[in-house]
Amino acid sequence: xxxxxxxxxxxxxARLPIEPLTALLAAAFxxxxxxxxxxxxxxxxxxxxxxLIDGLSPAPPxxxxxxxxx
Numbered sequence: 001x002x003x004x005x006x007x008x009x010x011x012x013x014a015r016l017p018i019e020p021l022t023a024l025l026a027a028a029f030x031x032x033x034x035x036x037x038x039x040x041x042x043x044x045x046x047x048x049x050x051x052l053i054d055g056l057s058p059a060p061p062x063x064x065x066x067x068x069x070x
Contacts, residue, residue: 013056
């Protein structure tokens, strides 16, 4: 929780309401643990969880300037 708050202050992640963010991420981790325990691929769940977390980071700014010609 504190890490998310700090990341939002530093603008290194999207600003979101902290309670729903932590509740939903905790639920995703819990569900992944249950699925893996039941025999699902841990790699698949890890990949999806990482994509969810990576999605919280703001997209890098896009350059509006054309690429230099050679």
